[in-house]
Amino acid sequence: MNQRLHALTNLANKFEEKTIENTTKITSIFAENVFTLKTAREYLNEVAYKSLKNSVNNGKKIDIESAGQIAVGMKSWAEEKGVTHYTHWFQPLTGTTAEKHDSFFTLKSDGSAIEEFDGAALIQQEPDASSFPSGGLRATFEARGYTAWDPSSPAFIIDNGFGKTLCIPTIFISYNGESLDYKAPLLKSIDFLNKAAVDVCSFFDKNVTKVIATLGWEQEYFVIDAGLCSARPDIIQCGRTVLGAAPAKGQQLEDFYFGSIPSRVYSFMLDFENEAYKLGIPLKTRHNEVAPGQYECAPIFEEVNLAVDHNLVLMDLMARIARRHNLKVLFHEKPFAGINGSGKHNNWSLATDTGINLLSPGKTPKSNLMFLTFFVNVIKAVHDYAEILRTSIASAGNDYRLGANEAPPAIISVFLGKYLSKLLKDLESKASNQLDDQDDTIHKLDIHKNIPLVILDNTDRNRTSPFAFTGNKFEFRAVGSSANCSYPMMVLNTIVAETLSKFYEEVNQKIEKGDKKELAILQTIQSYIKASKNVIFEGDGYSHNWHDEAEKRGLPNVKSTPAALEIMKRDSVKDLFSKHNILSHNELEARYEIELEKYIKKVQIEGRIMGDLCLNHVIPQAIKYQNIVLENVEGLKRLGIEHQEQIKLLEELSLNIGKVKNNVFNMVEARKSANHTENLTLKAQQYEDIKNTYFDVIRYHTDKLEGLVDDQLWDLPKYRELLLLR
Numbered sequence: 001m002n003q004r005l006h007a008l009t010n011l012a013n014k015f016e017e018k019t020i021e022n023t024t025k026i027t028s029i030f031a032e033n034v035f036t037l038k039t040a041r042e043y044l045n046e047v048a049y050k051s052l053k054n055s056v057n058n059g060k061k062i063d064i065e066s067a068g069q070i071a072v073g074m075k076s077w078a079e080e081k082g083v084t085h086y087t088h089w090f091q092p093l094t095g096t097t098a099e100k101h102d103s104f105f106t107l108k109s110d111g112s113a114i115e116e117f118d119g120a121a122l123i124q125q126e127p128d129a130s131s132f133p134s135g136g137l138r139a140t141f142e143a144r145g146y147t148a149w150d151p152s153s154p155a156f157i158i159d160n161g162f163g164k165t166l167c168i169p170t171i172f173i174s175y176n177g178e179s180l181d182y183k184a185p186l187l188k189s190i191d192f193l194n195k196a197a198v199d200v201c202s203f204f205d206k207n208v209t210k211v212i213a214t215l216g217w218e219q220e221y222f223v224i225d226a227g228l229c230s231a232r233p234d235i236i237q238c239g240r241t242v243l244g245a246a247p248a249k250g251q252q253l254e255d256f257y258f259g260s261i262p263s264r265v266y267s268f269m270l271d272f273e274n275e276a277y278k279l280g281i282p283l284k285t286r287h288n289e290v291a292p293g294q295y296e297c298a299p300i301f302e303e304v305n306l307a308v309d310h311n312l313v314l315m316d317l318m319a320r321i322a323r324r325h326n327l328k329v330l331f332h333e334k335p336f337a338g339i340n341g342s343g344k345h346n347n348w349s350l351a352t353d354t355g356i357n358l359l360s361p362g363k364t365p366k367s368n369l370m371f372l373t374f375f376v377n378v379i380k381a382v383h384d385y386a387e388i389l390r391t392s393i394a395s396a397g398n399d400y401r402l403g404a405n406e407a408p409p410a411i412i413s414v415f416l417g418k419y420l421s422k423l424l425k426d427l428e429s430k431a432s433n434q435l436d437d438q439d440d441t442i443h444k445l446d447i448h449k450n451i452p453l454v455i456l457d458n459t460d461r462n463r464t465s466p467f468a469f470t471g472n473k474f475e476f477r478a479v480g481s482s483a484n485c486s487y488p489m490m491v492l493n494t495i496v497a498e499t500l501s502k503f504y505e506e507v508n509q510k511i512e513k514g515d516k517k518e519l520a521i522l523q524t525i526q527s528y529i530k531a532s533k534n535v536i537f538e539g540d541g542y543s544h545n546w547h548d549e550a551e552k553r554g555l556p557n558v559k560s561t562p563a564a565l566e567i568m569k570r571d572s573v574k575d576l577f578s579k580h581n582i583l584s585h586n587e588l589e590a591r592y593e594i595e596l597e598k599y600i601k602k603v604q605i606e607g608r609i610m611g612d613l614c615l616n617h618v619i620p621q622a623i624k625y626q627n628i629v630l631e632n633v634e635g636l637k638r639l640g641i642e643h644q645e646q647i648k649l650l651e652e653l654s655l656n657i658g659k660v661k662n663n664v665f666n667m668v669e670a671r672k673s674a675n676h677t678e679n680l681t682l683k684a685q686q687y688e689d690i691k692n693t694y695f696d697v698i699r700y701h702t703d704k705l706e707g708l709v710d711d712q713l714w715d716l717p718k719y720r721e722l723l724l725l726r
Helices: 003-013 037-043 046-058 064-080 119-123 183-201 226-230 233-238 263-278 304-324 365-384 386-391 396-401 418-429 447-457 486-512 517-535 544-553 561-569 571-578 585-639 644-675 680-708 719-724
Strands: 085-089 101-103 105-107 113-115 145-149 156-159 164-174 211-225 283-288 294-299 327-330 344-352 467-469 474-476
Touching: 003 226, 037 046, 037 064, 046 064, 064 119, 064 164, 119 145, 164 183, 183 211, 183 304, 183 344, 183 365, 183 486, 211 226, 211 304, 211 486, 211 719, 226 233, 226 327, 226 719, 233 585, 263 283, 263 294, 263 304, 263 327, 294 304, 304 327, 304 486, 344 486, 365 386, 365 418, 365 486, 365 517, 386 486, 386 561, 396 561, 396 585, 418 517, 486 517, 486 571, 561 571, 561 585, 561 680, 571 585, 585 644, 585 680, 644 680
Parallel strands: 085 164
Antiparallel strands: 085 101, 105 113, 145 164, 156 164, 211 294, 211 327, 211 344, 283 294, 344 474, 467 474
């Protein structure tokens, strides 16, 4: 029995999974494994507690003495929960997370054993940086790297079933101080956005001293049986299927979306949700997604840095807990051809320390003018820096998803809904001389009257838009499922902050010339609407007409990852990030090289596994079946029975076998040639050509063979089994 049939037999013989008890109140376990400020209050003295609180709330540095007290308190709390080891948990440029565990155990000079954790160990560690991607920021022999504590994201305890580890969120930098991670630039962008937004808020409310970027991610993922997965080398090594014929029933009946969750998957969900709640991850929603075998979970909004950390923790948690249920979670953007892929919709907004959502309209003309200000500035930022935003979502996996029938296109546009679009058009159409300096200027424009009605009626969602306004936030839908949200959020924070900074300067210049403040704000808003209106699109982003229309509007359509990454090399892009100390020229160039290498290697791995599957699974099984048919033909010949249809089957088998074999050979030769290319940019382009030239052709003919070969001989689990069997 081949591996596929063995996996199917095991699946068929499984008893119903025992469901997880879900009688515990979420509030009783929420954040029990997190060193929150509330927990810290119980374990720290007054000075240390105030120092930690001031750092978390206001970004102030913690002195070494207070750090020592915090470390002692943190260790006491962790040990009471059975923790023996700690780690600096960080986000290297691999796209995953990393950790090096050290025990509290140490030896004194007299040889006696002791548990110890001091301030120095809390604040900084020195993991070996030589094996992490650096993009040329350091040579291989320069192994030294540092992790530094990020107090704004609380420490937490991971329990993997065999032991417990105290995880301390940190940034990761090289010996010379260059960023080697995603978190450090994100933190810098948060600080830049805070300062720029507070400046603009001063036009409306002097009490605002802090503006926080918030994030609510929606995580899409697939769940398949682990036994079936183990019989698919492509899923194991690539996270997706590189071959596989479409099943008779996919998602065409639209009956999976929001449907009843299969009991085995439901049990898995309850299990990972309970663990997530203990880690302070505020999950709120779970449901079936559009494709069979696809699901989604989403949390309550949090500060963007904490939200990113929670998303990464959850992805790791889900992968580990799935194994308890003999399931496999797939975060790849396009694990199955012909059905919906998976995204990670980033719902982004801005909140003040006075409790105001800056992207939600208020009840007074003044508050609605503040809403309009930030609303229009975000649109202007997306218009002016669309290509940089596109770069932030570029990956080999997302290339398969963007522009498909379930994901927004690679053209960055903004959806507002017809009411808000009309409001902006009305405002733009008013001539500047109609914006007089009387006290009732805002009332004359009906800003107070129109906006609440707009928001009440603006409930549409445009699933084809990569960047949509959804009532009190913008939803960046184009982010890939496997992505670290840090990078797209860092880019979004930066471009919005840069736009707000320019807005603040322009308004002040008008005020200094004698214009009334409200008039100066309105005129600047009007000019921003005129300058950025081309990026606003309310139609179907999937339509071919939109591509033509976008070209006429001058909107970029960057279709592939290599092309998107090239944008990072522009001097204007480097200057944008470097002048605000978010990423230096060298750091951005390093990221270009890292992401390009990552793209090349992922396409290379997919090509290799495709060749392996063809030569060691598809062709041998097709030839076996061909021989069976040939024996049948010979027998029919001897009996003088008609056998023309069997001959046609042999010819069809032979044709497809030959096509697969020839294309795999040519693909391997093209890969060998590309591997000798030293120029990284050219090499990436060659690998893109290899993917575009061979992958679909090989898949077409292998999928044809799957439909011809005897089902008992085919040893790769089929789509109908992977997607529909639980």
